[in-house]
Amino acid sequence: MTRSTTDEAAVPPLPSPKERRRLREAKSLSEDEVAAAVGVTRATVRSWETGRTSPRGRKRALYAKLIAPEPAVKRTAKPTVVTAKAAAAGARPAADRPAEPAAAPAAAPAATDLPEAPPLPEAPPPPSDPGAGAGTADGPSRAPETPGRPSDAAEAPGERRTSPAEAFDELYARTAPGLVRQTYLLTGRRALARESVERAFELAWQRWPEVAVDRDPAGWVRAAAYEYAMSPWHRLRRTHRHPDAPPTEPGKRALFDALLDLPPAYRRTLLLYDGVGLDLPETAAETEASTPAAAGRLMTARAAVAERLPDLAEADSPAEQSALLHDRLGGLARAEHVPVPRPARAVRTGSENKARLWTRAAVAGVALLIAVTGLTLHTAPTHYEQPISPPERVGGVPPRGGPQKLTAQDLKLQKSLSERLAHGPERLVPELR
Incomplete structure (x- = not known):
């Protein structure tokens, strides 16, 4: 075993790419x-x-140590006003924290040099129904816990282990109805x-080993x-050309x-933050933008x-505007x-059929390529x-030499000579004189 392999084995596994970015921004x-x-x-x-x-060797160890989460400590009350600097650090005040006067904002982290911006909106209040998850029919809300993943408490000795199909069906039953409503607000097309x-669920079932261990499968x-x-x-499809x-x-x-008049990126950011209830760093990571850009x-x-909407414009604070917009959405x-949506079993079957079809198409394409190559x-x-x-x-080029075609005069002369030769001497003998 090489030294680099030993170093990688000693370093704890890195979190998912989305979690790496969140941890970095959380540390400013x-x-x-x-x-x-x-x-x-x-x-x-x-x-x-x-x-x-993914990093390797010594760089992997340094990177893991740099973004390692800090141990949980008791937090004190902080002001509810968040600036663009705090947004870049991933901070978002909770709705249940005691508010302090706006004249004493939180100290900006020294890692950024962004200019001051207007206060960002506060977190919307949690839904009135405590049992409603992201997959309920009440509309967008926070994502549920990971199905099929063991909780913080120890698993009971005699408890049955959840199969991949059961975990997928549980995730589908919780999130699919509410996710259809969220997507309708995003596109305006049922x-x-x-x-x-x-x-999306068909793709998740094809990559279920990856999705099952993700920090947030929903x-x-x-x-x-x-x-x-x-x-x-x-837009090229006739059925989805118009909302x-x-x-x-x-x-x-x-x-x-x-909502439909907003650009797609702005519409998605508004829906994730005020509709689903994600915080600003998570919204920025999901929209593939920086935290200040998402803000x-x-x-x-x-x-x-x-x-x-006049009632939104008349809101006294960003928190009230956020809560009102959350309720309206x-x-x-x-x-x-x-x-x-279709039953979970039908989605799994459709995903497997599509994967089987694509596999057969790939095998047929490779076989055709081999046959054409062999024929060539x-x-x-x-x-x-x-x-x-x-x-x-x-x-x-000069005319061709040798005997040519006889003319009529040549033929007459040839005939005359042949006739005279019969009456003359048979042999001519030269004589000396």
Whole structure:
């Protein structure tokens, strides 16, 4: 065993790429600072956080130590005003913390030099129904716990272990109905929302070993559904070219039109933060943007929606505006009739059938390629044959020598000679004189 292999075995396993970015931002570290500490470039750190590559050897140990989470300590009350610096660090105040005067904002971390920005919105209050999860029919809310994953408490000795199919069915039953409503708010198309969610779960079942150990399986499926629903190629399909009819109620219709008028990235950021209830770093990671950029998109989207809805513009604080927008989004999702997704077993069967079909298509393609290659090798010439030059008309060549065709005069003379030869001497003898 080499030294690098021994060092990698001694280092604890790294978290998922999304978790690496969250831990870095939680410690107020920029990509440049992490790159300087580990001894790599900024592009390398970004590839580690996107999952394209993974650190090895000594750099892996330094990176794991740098982003290792700090032990839990008792937190004291902090002000509810968050600046752009705190947003870049991943901070978001909870709604249940005691508020302090706005004149004493939190000290900005020394790792960033961003200018001061208007206060970011506070966290929306939790849903009134404590048992409602991300998959309930009440609309968007926080994602549930990972199904099939053991809890913090020790597992009972006689408890039956959950199979992959049962864990998938549990995740599907919890998250699929609510995720269809969320996707409907994102696209404005009911059929596309159902298709996107089912396609995301089919992809999750194909990659279930990866999804089952993810920190947030519901977030994995949600990101896949959002990416599929927001694909611009759907505009070429006749069934999804235009959005469905808006709600008839004026208030819900104004909110529906305001959402669809937003750019896709702004609409997704607003839905994740105010609808689903993610914090700012998680929203930035899922939208593949920096935390300050996600904060700017969120405030711009809120301002655009507030122009259509007077009650949002009249809110006294960002927290009240966030809570009101959360309720309005949930009410719009619950009021609209969206199609019910297929049963989990049908989704699993469809995923397996598609995977089997693609496998057969790949095998058939490889076999066809091998056959064409063999036929080419069999029929291809084994030596070089010089091509025959095309004929060309040549001028200036003298007439061909030798006997030519006799003319009429020549034929007459030949006949005359042949006749005279019969009456003359048979042999001529030369004589000397």
